[in-house]
Amino acid sequence: MRPISRRALAWRIVVALVGIGLLLNGSLRMSDDVWPFGPLSQYAFSPAKDATIVITRVEARLADGRRIDLPLNVESVGIGRAEVEARIPQILADPSLLEAVVQGWTVRHPTEPAVQQAWLVQDETRLAGGRPGPKRVVELAGWQVPG
């Protein structure tokens, strides 16, 4: 058996206890900002039985007139849906932030016609008694790609 000094054992126990303390503190008091010691908040909220569920998307009108969905994932535009959702207030204040999505899509789809306009939209599904009810599409912001 490999020996271990009292000091080496002591610091290990202190580190473990401090780590546990930070994790408990993060979950009980803090926000995601203190990752990796933040609360484990994924799916940790409680939507009501009549909640409205939204799926955020970005649509674009191409130079050939088609209006298409720019799939929000790393392969298609370089940014995930969650990242765009987290920046909705900023995009509403400054729709030109949609440029990040348009640029990401353009670089990854060089053979497609240029994007002329982009919109931030949400598919809304309203629950009724805990079951999916009617759906509708809401346009939140639009941005004209400069000439």
Place this chain on the structure above:
Amino acid sequence: MTAAGTASASASGTAGGAAQAIAGWFAPVVPQSRVAVLRTICYLFVVIDMHLIVRDPIPLSAHPELYQPLFVERLFRLPPPSVPLATTLYVVLLAGCAIAAANRLPRVAGFTVAAAFSWWTAIGMSYGKVDHDHLPLVVALWVLPTVGVIEGRWRSTQSSAQAGWALKCIQIGVIFTYFLSALTKIRSGGWSLTSWPDSSILMWAIVRRPHFLGQLLMSHPDLLHAMQWMSFTAELTSFVVLWFRGRLLLAAAVFWLGFHVFTTALLFITFAPTALCWLAFAPLERLGPWLRGVIAGWRQRAGRRATGHPVAVLGDQPVDGSG
């Protein structure tokens, strides 16, 4: 000895016993080869993780206008991500993982990977979305190097409390991923035990991430509620697993790995890093001898086929017609 002296000796004996029990729990003596094997698996997994899970730091770092640094990035005054920076981290991680997976330079390579992967993951989570499946893996990367050089690596015959402490920390990281998520659910529901399991959270998740099994269950909201109660109860009581041993521990591991398979089928949320870190509970020291036995068996059979002369192997069945 007086009565007072006896009581005092007994009290200090009890205190010493308690300290020893705490030390024995946090740092049990376990085979070091367990850590050597887990190092190889974890560092190879980091490479997979960088390509399949936290795979967006390089494309994300091309958008400084969307970057919002986390507390840890502000605390250490880390420079804002850029494509050259993220690419450098990528290269450092590939090289560091290759060295550390071979159990070479365990401290230097290990701590380099720990720091680089923590930064890499922090970048991936600085654009609005913070995931919670990496807690045990990040813990593993920081504690595995502390065991230092393991002589004989996978073949080590030595045991140590250093190895036991590292594995215990990873085990705590795994279990706390469940237990803390239950605490967060209680907190977010206004400190209510029933708010989350009674909510429409699974329906919400399925609507947003529609997959085959989820769509099948959408017409059964009562079943989804029952599943919420089951997972919440399991998460809230998960910490008892830290005291399980033997078959009870195996049953708990099978339950939680089954839980991950189910959430993957239902929502396509894998929690792969957490699932992988369940290996910190496993007797991984048996993997080396088992693999060596399998390889020796292959070689023996291959040699027998090449020469055409069957070689008798104790307990083995003949594999060619002439045997």
